Amino acid sequence: MRKRATAKQVAEAAGVSKWTVIRAFTPGASITEESKRRVLESAARLNYTPNLLARSLATKSTGQIAVFVDDFANPQKLPFLETLTEQLQAVGRVAMLININNHFDHVHALLHADQRQVDAIILFGTAFRDETLTDRQLGNGTPPMFVLARDSQIDGVPAVVCDAELALRDIVDHLYSRGYRRPGFMSGAPALSTALRRREYFSKFWSEKGITHVEQLSAQKYSLQAGALGIRNYLSDTSGKERIDVLMCENDILALGAMDEMRGRFDLRIPEDIAVVGFDNYELGGSSAYSLTTYEQPLREMVSIIIRMIKGEVDPETVTLPGELVVRSST
Structure with missing residues (x-):
């Protein structure tokens, strides 16, 4: 490998000190315009770039x-x-x-x-x-x-x-206004030291509207396959009259996987048989194939x-x- 040019070599070529070279590449450092011009011209000729790791020893x-x-x-x-x-x-x-x-x-x-x-x-x-x-x-x-x-x-x-509390209040208000009364919630990966609290608020706001039971579905992780499996297990074990009429998924990826499974394997209509809402406003969810109601984070x-x-x-x-x-x- 060709050896890198050093600050010392640039200093000698520009006729300045090594510390002047360092100041030339330090934003806000005190240096005259003439000295900075000479350093930058010499650095360009020698193909020199400052060693950021070495500089970090001084700047911490x-x-x-x-x-x-x-x-x-x-x-x-x-x-x-x-x-x-x-x-x-x-x-x-x-x-x-x-x-x-x-x-x-x-x-x-x-x-x-x-x-x-x-x-x-x-x-x-x-x-x-x-x-x-x-x-x-x-x-x-x-x-x-x-x-x-x-x-x-x-x-x-x-x-x-x-703000999960504000988001889920808006979502539940919207779903309630559309006439849905048998909600379900699909959660993703279990969190240890970080959390989303979307399931907690979803249940809370339905309870405030007099609906105390929210069907809980689990996907274990965030993926299309996990979303499909989560809704497959639920629909396979639940008869038509007892099924939820709206499914809230913890994020859009779970929702898209669930929608594919509902349509492809169970021949269900969305939203006529089961409505679906996600979270994140993932780009694919806005396509005509899904047209997914969701919540966009800032x-x-x-x-x-x-x-x-x-x-x-x-x-x-x-x-x-x-x-x-x-x-x-x-x-």
Whole structure:
């Protein structure tokens, strides 16, 4: 490999000190326009770029943000990750994506992230165990942690999340106004240290309308196949007259899988036989094949706030934001 040009070589070519070269590549540093011009011209000739890892030793900041994800089967993760990486890069940070699942120990993953000298950790999944996140091995030097798009149940770890109470009130009000009276709720992956609370609020608001029983369906994870299996098990075990008349799914991916199964295997009409509503406003759900009623999270604003917390521009505290009900023909 060809050796990289060094700051010392650029300094000699530009006739300045090594520290002047460093200041030329440091935003906001004190340096004359003439000195900066000479440094940048010499750097271009030598194809020099600053070593960010070496600079981090002095600044105590690497610009790297670890993002922990476990449920990669959920395609709704992609819009969030796209927005997150886009906004991080816009402020000079980069994301380090770390796969957290049953094959990887959470404590070791956190230690690995810390050894990489990341500036912060974003928890973006379902199975972050409180007892391991607070393990004594981590000590006080662990980077600050934040939860994105779920409620945090970990002391000292703030979250930025869509307001589930407001969202489910809007959804239940809409369904009730359309005449549905036999609701069901399909939940996804069980959460350990982060939660959605959508099932809790769904049952609460139906109860306020005098309907105390909400049929509970479980999909175990967030995927099309899991949604299909969840509704298949329910419909196979429940006769037509006893079935729910509306199914709320914890996210759109479960809803799409359930809709395919209801139409393909059971020849049911949507919404005439069973109405369906999801959550997230996943792009495919808006197609004419599904026309899924859903709830859209304020994705860009949520990501923006968590980045401002990481940068220290706002206090690190849990923030809930309102979203928007999107009504389509599935209800």
